[in-house]
Amino acid sequence: MCGRYTITISLEELMLRYMIDETSxxxxxxxxxxxxxxxxxxxxxxxxxxxxxxxxxxxIPPWADDPKIGYMMINARAETAADKPAFRELLKRKRCIIPADSFYEWQKEDGGKRKQPMRILKRDRSVFSIAGLYETWLSPDGEKISSCTILTTEPNDVVAPIHDRMPVILRPENEALWLDRSMQDSKRLRTLFVPYPERELEAYPVGAAVGNVRNDDSSLIAPNKVEGQMELW
Known part of the structure; x- marks a missing residue:
């Protein structure tokens, strides 16, 4: 799964990266x-x-009675999204990109007794595009919530020792195709659900503080020396 990530660039840099003229x-x-x-x-x-x-x-699917169901739908398996009622139509017409510059996963150690948080990012430290799906939920009293989920796929060789899933990271040349509403060919879209090339990614251990959502500062991405580990992946 993908349950934590970072986006540390400025709003202006983000708008330039995705060719956005204005935003609310x-x-x-x-x-x-x-x-x-x-x-x-x-x-x-x-x-x-x-x-x-x-x-x-x-x-939060339109048929949901309680918006808290969203906590159980933070990720969707890309391989089966086209077959799941909650995601099938969204894959055809409600696709989005979630910008990030790294994501975290927890690597099991000591037979699963300990988990070491790892930060995974591009070697050139640039922003990348995570494939997502979005939906709008309307409560009985008129409250409207627009929500999203992150698509995941099989891990590449960098992520596999850490976790059995990774987010679907789109190649830059495929971003326009993913966002194109007229593209509804699920077979063609599935060709995008491949693990991102491992040669472009690296991972390193970070401190346990990232496990607490109340912590949110640059110290979280500082490399944490692990005994016996001499270099980055």
Whole structure:
């Protein structure tokens, strides 16, 4: 699964990266510990241009009685999304990009008794695009919540020793295809659900403080020396 990530660049840099002219997002500070249940940046295409907004992380289907179901739907398996009622139609017409510059996973050690948090990022430290799906939920009293889920796939050789899943990271040349609402060919979209090339990623251990969602500062991404480990992956 993917349950934590970072997005530390400025709003201006984010808009430039995704060719966005204007946004209603009033302010953005670096985030070093983005967690489920929070409102997160997402990019969609409205048919004319890319738009940047905020979605609640944890998909709430239209038929849900309680929005808390979103905490159980922070991720969706890319391989089966086209077959699941909660995701099937979204895959056809409600796809989004979730910008990130790293994500965290917890590596089991000592036979599973201990978990070491690991930060996974591109070797060039650039922003990447996580594939997501979004939906709008309307409560009986008229409350509207726009939410999203992150698609996951099999891990590459960098992530596999850490976790058995990783987010679907889109190649830059495939971002426009993913956001194109007219593209509804699920077979073609499935070709994007491959593990990101391991040669472009690396991972390193960080401190246990990242496990607490209340912690959110640059110290969370500082490398944490692990005994017996001399270098980055």
């Amino acid at each position: 997002v009033p302010f953005h500070r670096p985030k070093y510990n983005v967690a489920p249940g929070q409102f997160i940046f997402a990019v969609i295409h409205d048919g004319k241009r890319n738009r940047l907004g905020e979605l609640k992380w944890g998909l």
